[in-house]
Amino acid sequence: MSNPLTTSVFARIARRLSYRLNRDRIERAMDDEMRHHVDCEIAERVANGVSEDEARRSALRDFGGIERHKEDGRDARGMRPFDDFARDVRYSLRVLGKNRGFASAVVLTFALGIGCSCAIFSLVNGILLRPLPYSHPDELVALWERNVVRGVDRNVVSEANFAAWRTRSRSFTAMAALTPIPVTLDGSPVERISAAQVSPSYFKLLGAHPAIGRDFTVDDEANGGTNVAILSDALWRSRFGADSSIIGRSISMDGQSFTVIGVMPASFQPPSYGWMTEHPMWLPFGANDRKHDWGRFLHVIARRRPGVSIEQARAELAGISDGLAREVVADKGWSTSVIPLSEQIVGDVRTPLVVVFAAVLLLLVMSVVNVANLIVAFTRRRQHELALRRAIGASWGRLLRQQLVLSGTLGVIGASVGLGIAAASTRILVTLMPPDVPRVAGAQVDSRVLAFGLAVAFASTILFGCASALRGFGPQAKTLDLVAANRATPRLSGAGLIATEVAIGLVLSVIASLMIRSLVKLRSVDIGFETTSVIAGRVSLPTSKYQSVEQGRAFFNELLLKIRASPGVESASIATTRPFACCAPSTTVSDAARPSTKLADAPTTDVRFVDDAYFATLRIPVLSGATFSAIESPDGPARVVISRSFAKAMWNGENPIGRTVAIKLFGTTKAVVIGVVGDIHLADARTPPRPTVFLSTVRFPSTERDIIVRGSGDAGPLLAALRQALASVDPTIPLFRQTSLESAVATTFARDRLTTILLSAFATLSLLLAAVGVYGVLSADVSRRRREIGIRIALGARASSVPNMVLRRALKPAAIGIAVGLAVALLLARFMSALVYGVGVNDPASFVAVTVVLLAVAVVAAIIPAIRATRVSPLEAIRAE
Amino acid sequence: MADPNVELLQGTLDLLILKALSLGPLHGWAIAKRIQQMSREVLTVNQGSLYPALYRLVERGLISSEPGVSPEGRKITLYKQTAAGKRQLADRIESWEAFAAAMRNVIRYV
Numbered sequence: 001m002s003n004p005l006t007t008s009v010f011a012r013i014a015r016r017l018s019y020r021l022n023r024d025r026i027e028r029a030m031d032d033e034m035r036h037h038v039d040c041e042i043a044e045r046v047a048n049g050v051s052e053d054e055a056r057r058s059a060l061r062d063f064g065g066i067e068r069h070k071e072d073g074r075d076a077r078g079m080r081p082f083d084d085f086a087r088d089v090r091y092s093l094r095v096l097g098k099n100r101g102f103a104s105a106v107v108l109t110f111a112l113g114i115g116c117s118c119a120i121f122s123l124v125n126g127i128l129l130r131p132l133p134y135s136h137p138d139e140l141v142a143l144w145e146r147n148v149v150r151g152v153d154r155n156v157v158s159e160a161n162f163a164a165w166r167t168r169s170r171s172f173t174a175m176a177a178l179t180p181i182p183v184t185l186d187g188s189p190v191e192r193i194s195a196a197q198v199s200p201s202y203f204k205l206l207g208a209h210p211a212i213g214r215d216f217t218v219d220d221e222a223n224g225g226t227n228v229a230i231l232s233d234a235l236w237r238s239r240f241g242a243d244s245s246i247i248g249r250s251i252s253m254d255g256q257s258f259t260v261i262g263v264m265p266a267s268f269q270p271p272s273y274g275w276m277t278e279h280p281m282w283l284p285f286g287a288n289d290r291k292h293d294w295g296r297f298l299h300v301i302a303r304r305r306p307g308v309s310i311e312q313a314r315a316e317l318a319g320i321s322d323g324l325a326r327e328v329v330a331d332k333g334w335s336t337s338v339i340p341l342s343e344q345i346v347g348d349v350r351t352p353l354v355v356v357f358a359a360v361l362l363l364l365v366m367s368v369v370n371v372a373n374l375i376v377a378f379t380r381r382r383q384h385e386l387a388l389r390r391a392i393g394a395s396w397g398r399l400l401r402q403q404l405v406l407s408g409t410l411g412v413i414g415a416s417v418g419l420g421i422a423a424a425s426t427r428i429l430v431t432l433m434p435p436d437v438p439r440v441a442g443a444q445v446d447s448r449v450l451a452f453g454l455a456v457a458f459a460s461t462i463l464f465g466c467a468s469a470l471r472g473f474g475p476q477a478k479t480l481d482l483v484a485a486n487r488a489t490p491r492l493s494g495a496g497l498i499a500t501e502v503a504i505g506l507v508l509s510v511i512a513s514l515m516i517r518s519l520v521k522l523r524s525v526d527i528g529f530e531t532t533s534v535i536a537g538r539v540s541l542p543t544s545k546y547q548s549v550e551q552g553r554a555f556f557n558e559l560l561l562k563i564r565a566s567p568g569v570e571s572a573s574i575a576t577t578r579p580f581a582c583c584a585p586s587t588t589v590s591d592a593a594r595p596s597t598k599l600a601d602a603p604t605t606d607v608r609f610v611d612d613a614y615f616a617t618l619r620i621p622v623l624s625g626a627t628f629s630a631i632e633s634p635d636g637p638a639r640v641v642i643s644r645s646f647a648k649a650m651w652n653g654e655n656p657i658g659r660t661v662a663i664k665l666f667g668t669t670k671a672v673v674i675g676v677v678g679d680i681h682l683a684d685a686r687t688p689p690r691p692t693v694f695l696s697t698v699r700f701p702s703t704e705r706d707i708i709v710r711g712s713g714d715a716g717p718l719l720a721a722l723r724q725a726l727a728s729v730d731p732t733i734p735l736f737r738q739t740s741l742e743s744a745v746a747t748t749f750a751r752d753r754l755t756t757i758l759l760s761a762f763a764t765l766s767l768l769l770a771a772v773g774v775y776g777v778l779s780a781d782v783s784r785r786r787r788e789i790g791i792r793i794a795l796g797a798r799a800s801s802v803p804n805m806v807l808r809r810a811l812k813p814a815a816i817g818i819a820v821g822l823a824v825a826l827l828l829a830r831f832m833s834a835l836v837y838g839v840g841v842n843d844p845a846s847f848v849a850v851t852v853v854l855l856a857v858a859v860v861a862a863i864i865p866a867i868r869a870t871r872v873s874p875l876e877a878i879r880a881e
Numbered sequence: 882m883a884d885p886n887v888e889l890l891q892g893t894l895d896l897l898i899l900k901a902l903s904l905g906p907l908h909g910w911a912i913a914k915r916i917q918q919m920s921r922e923v924l925t926v927n928q929g930s931l932y933p934a935l936y937r938l939v940e941r942g943l944i945s946s947e948p949g950v951s952p953e954g955r956k957i958t959l960y961k962q963t964a965a966g967k968r969q970l971a972d973r974i975e976s977w978e979a980f981a982a983a984m985r986n987v988i989r990y991v
């Protein structure tokens with residue numbers, strides 16, 4: 001007979017909850033009811049002529065135990081599950097309190113897995129998963145010029161092309177250009193900032209607008225531009241003290257007066273990519289313009305029209321650029337790239353982040369497997385107690401429920417500790433992040449990360465709850481038969497565990513090893529110049545004060561004189577950009593004797609402007625000919641020093657000295673080659689050096705220069721000496737972008753270094769977990785087979801055969817684990833090819849070394865159980881127990 | 882423990898209680914007495930199973946319980962049939978009659 005549900009499930013649950021809450025009242029009501037029943041019985045019996053005492057006795061006897069009925073009543077009300085649950089939790093806590101070693105091992109291992117994976121997930125979430133903070137961010141794209149032949153995929157855009165795209169294309173609702181522009185904020189203190197020149201539609205395109213004041217309008221850009229500026233919240237607070245009357249105020253920049261028209265809100269996060277990395281202030285185009293002869297220099301952002309896919313936009317722009325290439329000679333060979341803005345901003349951190357996340361997930365799997373094993377072993381040790389409880393009437397269901405509650409309690413404690421670890425380590429990771437990692441500020445343990453952590457914790461807890469219930473209740477829990485306690489239970493799970501842990505340990509160690517080797521290779525790259533004891537700083541001369549070229553030249557000459565005279569300074573030079581700094585020009589350079597635009601004859605070349613002391617200060621080797629002399633001519637034919645790769649590309653082997661080259665800069669500049677120097681890395685260690693030509697700063701003066709100083713001693717005193725020399729020449733000019741070349745170079749490794757550190761940490765933890773796991777399995781094995789070992793020894797087995805047996809037990813599954821791990825590692829390493837440098841993803845040295853390490857770990861983990869096995873006395877064999 | 886005899890008894894007791902309450906609300910002891918009386922003193926309810934059965938029926942919404950006062954002024958709990966209970970009673974009586982008819986046929990089979 002089935003009993004249909006006549007009330008909904010929710011009504012029943014609600015009722016049961018109310019029973020729990022109104023417990024006392026219900027208990028009392030039940031008590032009253034039953035006593036009333038007994039009293040009625042007594043009254044009836046008395047009415048039938050039985051004496052009161054007899055009536056009471058017989059009524060109570062017939063009714064049966066009140067407590068028992070109450071218990072059945074509680075059961076019928078469905079209050080048992082809640083009571084049982086509370087009791088199970090209390091019991092679990094007691095058991096854990098008595099086995100603190102086991103409890104801490106489990107909690108620590110689980111917390112480690114959850115903590116690490118949540119911390120990395122908060123990075124993944126903050127950087128990759130979170131949508132950009134603009135309206136309809138998926139419609140935003142970055143537009144670039146592309147030259148397939150020259151191998152540039154994302155090149156900055158020319159003014160003419162930007163205008164042409166804007167007028168000719170239909171795929172975009174808005175398009176804005178931006179470029180960095182250094183400005184000096186006059187006053188005290190004098191501050192040099194990298195502002196951004198932007199189209200008037202820039203903020204509207206992103207869906208942002210100033211918190212106070214107004215946005216740019218088209219009028220601000222027209223007629224050569226107006227001197228207005230919009231400040232960032234940070235600059236408004238730091239320099240202008242959050243002055244509420246800032247709107248309409250005049251500020252002096254580079255000797256000119258600008259009016260502040262707006263301040264952006266603190267929550268505004270402009271897109272940072274390419275050369276646009278700082279955003280303290282925005283200016284319209286046209287204002288404070290320098291003569292841009294640099295051809296292509298603009299960043300372009302656009303918003304796709306809703307309904308236009310990115311493929312359609314690409315196709316349309318390709319058509320437009322084809323048209324432009326036909327119309328304009330300078331655009332021949334140039335096409336376009338359309339990149340979604342999110343991809344543009346986070347694109348190159350995606351691979352390392354994903355690799356690190358995959359690694360930490362593997363670590364999580366290991367920790368869960370270890371925890372499951374620990375709990376199973378613990379349950380097995382308590383067989384006796386379980387059998388006892390079974391004997392006095394506990395049902396299987398009850399024991400199972402208790403086991404699940406025990407696992408659940410461990411899971412909850414472990415997860416809480418783990419989430420705490422995650423929160424703390426996320427904060428630490430964020431501070432350790434190199435400055436070029438985008439969107440780091442948003443990486444925190446937010447609701448999504450919490451949901452991830454809880455989901456993982458929940459799933460793992462269920463997993464090891466079931467595992468412990470299924471595998472922990474061995475046959476000996478069924479009876480109190482202690483002889484049976486020594487019977488061997490199936491070995492597969494232990495071997496499986498060893499194989500899994502060794503496999504995961506191997507994969508993580510291979511990944512870490514590849515990163516370590518590639519980092520070592522990266523750092524040992526010869527960047528072409530020496531960085532020890534070299535510092536650099538930048539100065540910019542205000543054109544209001546230094547109007548003529550002579551004044552500028554005199555300034556730099558005096559500065560060099562002063563700094564060279566400072567104590568501890570070996571040499572000093574000026575250059576328009578030091579190596580490993582951003583934003584320097586490149587163009588095509590060809591042989592003047594055979595002008596051509598073909599790539600082979602006119603390679604894309606980096607152009608740098610340097611003085612006579614540059615190569616000596618940086619210790620760049622001079623391979624042939626000479627470099628600039630101290631008395632270069634300010635007019636007349638230009639002279640050029642070329643790099644080795646340029647000489648090779650142009651004249652492969654023939655003597656380049658005396659030849660003339662045509663540099664597409666300032667129109668076309670012809671220059672005579674006077675010397676060849678070694679190649680230097682101008683951007684980072686990874687990018688191979690491009691052909692480079694060096695022109696003289698005397699011949700091509702500029703008001704903004706890097707000062708590079710080599711000295712004996714540390715960077716600090718050298719920078720101080722430079723500042724002092726500068727102050728003695730002109731105290732109103734600040735030194736900015738001060739750095740030692742060593743740290744400038746080191747910053748380019750920062751991201752690789754952090755990735756390597758994280759992966760190595762995970763690999764080390766995995767080796768530790770693997771060792772613990774293997775030790776646990778072998779140790780339990782030895783304990784279980786004491787009798788068998790005792791028999792073997794009693795029957796005269798060789799002294800070495802017993803530890804050999806243990807070792808074999810470890811090494812056979814370890815070998816399988818290594819084989820599986822190698823296969824998986826070979827597969828996964830392929831995804832890392834973008835990260836590794838100088839080593840193949842199948843680097844045999846790494847694979848072999850890691851295999852040896854894993855074998856060693858398995859052997860070391862087996863040592864103690866092996867020793868314990870030899871100590872088993874043969875008396876174990878003949879004991880009745 | 883799924884003891885078939887206990888199951889059968891539970892269902893039978895439910896039917897008896899529902900029938901007893903179909904004539905008006907009663908408290909626990911009175912229900913036992915009413916069943917005894919309706920069965921012409923043949924059936925006596927096992928005290929131990931009465932209250933669990935009552936609570937189960939409340940749980941399933943077939944009867945409702947509310948506090949009341951006895952004629953002597955004692956606090957008691959009165960049980961009342963609900964609409965769902967009335968429907969259940971009809972169903973169960975139908976099943977029981979069918980069951981009894983089947984049993985009769987089996988017993989009288991020659």
